[in-house]
Amino acid sequence: MFEKWRNRNDAKVFHPFWVIVQKEVADHVHSWRFLILVGLLMLTCIGSLYTAMTTIRTAVPQDDSLNSFLFLKLFTVSDGTLPPFITFIGFLGPLLGIGMGFDAINAERNKGTLSRLISQPIYRDYVLNAKFTAALLVISVLLFGLGLLVMGLGLLAIGIPPSPEEFWRMIFFLLLSIVYIAFWLNLSILCSVRFKQAATSALSSIAVWIFFSVFFSLIIRLVANIAAPTEVATEETAVAYQQFIQNLSRLSPSQLFSDATTTMLTPSVRSLGPLTMEQIYGAIPSPLPLGQSLLLVWPQVTGLLAATLLCFALSYYLFMRQEIRSRS
């Protein structure tokens, strides 16, 4: 049976790039690290789904116009004991990305397998590209799996099918999450290219993650206190100040991600910046159409995508210029 499968596999000629990707995916799926991360994600996902289901009854809005987006509440409501699904993804997603990429290159180097790999008749950048592609594939499958699991269980529990718009909002949310995790993956691959030791790479990636999730908001608050306008500030200065603080906090990828996902999953969010009275006057609380929500978060999406690609380009540049020697 095994032989047969293998023969058929051999008969089909794979591009060498996809051979490496296949191998990497297999490595990921069979590693303990991955299983632990998946277990962690599964537990939190089920936990958040449980709290969402217990509180979704109270979350039903009184206003009929917003009622149609009840299904999306599965991802955003919580009774306070456990954070909702989007918070978990925002918090554990980076961990997943870092966990899958921090030893991508340096582990191969330390084991001495990198030089052997390079000696094969393949382009050098296949190694890096394949490692990134493989990790991204695994992450995508995992996230879509989790997301669809929440949808399916939610459908079973509340019995209200999602509307097409809700469905597309969830798909966009999952795509956003993949981009976000891909950013951290690329960051950790960058570290793994730069640092020879896996531990250093892991620590530095995690340091960046902790900086952005814990200390960055503290620093923002500090700056906000210093830059705060006086009590008698005009409306324009107050708005400008708010805008400034918000732009500062948007340097953090996690802020970009939470802005984008909240808007995607809460259609009633109409603006992410401070609003003046002129803008609010005459406005009716109504959900935004999907296209408008996408336009609203487009800067965030652009930022995330650009940061991801920048990280990748940097690691690519570093990797290609590195000297790879076989260890004796």
Add this chain to the structure above:
Amino acid sequence: MKRIWNKAPLFLILMLALVAAAATHTYAAQSFSLYTPYPSITVTPGESINFSVDVLNNSSDIAESDLQVTGLPANWEAELSADGWSVQQIAVKPNSSQTLTMQVDVPLQVDKGTYHFQLVAGGRASLPLSVTVSEQGTYKTELTSDQPNMEGHAGSTFNYQTTLRNRTAEKQLYALTAEAPQGWDVQFKVDGKAVSSANVDANGTRDISIDITPPEKVKSGSYKIPIKAATNSTTASTELEAVITGSYDLEVTTPSGLLSTDVTAGDEKKLQLSINNTGTADLHDISLSSSAPANWEVTFEPSKITKLEAGKSAEVTATLKADNKAIAGDYVVNVSASAPEASSEAQFRIAVQTSVLWGWLGVLIIVAVIAGVYYLFRTYGRR
């Protein structure tokens, strides 16, 4: 006996009456006389009079006499009664008196004037009586209204109070009909109940209230509604008048009825409005105004309609310019048209869309980064 008297020539009656009048004193001095306290009475047609007549006997013998009413006009009826009996003769004890009642029914159909007749006791005494009929009697039905004219706008209900008077001798059942123009609703009510016919006793009255509801889109003007109460023998009719002043009503809408549109922030959008005069009177000087969110501009072309006939509509183009800082989502814009007599308002739901310019800028940034990565691939990848 009475029949004979009735057939007697008039001059004889007059002669007798004169003789009787002249002889009253003589008779009074005599042993037998007739007495009533009120020999002359004024009544209205259809009434009946009760004369109380005392028959006096001053002699020491029992006096006995026939009683007759003479000179009674045609159709008048008289009846003598005493102690509940109808009497033709009377006997009075010596030095005593006897009371009897004479009931005279005045017919309904009688001319105005004074009528004379006598009560005659045999040949021994006579009592001249006179009845004055105060008004012209009729034998018909009357339908009257104190206020047959009313004014109101198209939506109001007119309530008329009429009185149906039966001046016939019998109880009548009247069928009530109205010849209202098409679309008018006329309802007769007696004692609060809707009826189509009414019973009225002989010489009785009944109040009939008539509710008239004009049609919904009635034109202004004065309308006459003939009302008729009829039996097979008698009819009465009157004419009610309702003056409709006309209604003023205005409506703001769009030709398609759709009251929502979308606009890109900072852009202009043209809206076709249709101003309808839904009232029944012409409207003049309709001005258009709007209340929009801050920094929005709404202009109308034309901004004023000088005259809009009843039932007609006018097209107005509104140009809406959204604030370029407006956030995505729905805003409310009120458009109102107002004439001195009526005004109307329409709420438009304007969905603001953000400009896609910045979206393309984002795409451009991403394309630039991808180009950079591609450059890296070309420079370092395939060596």
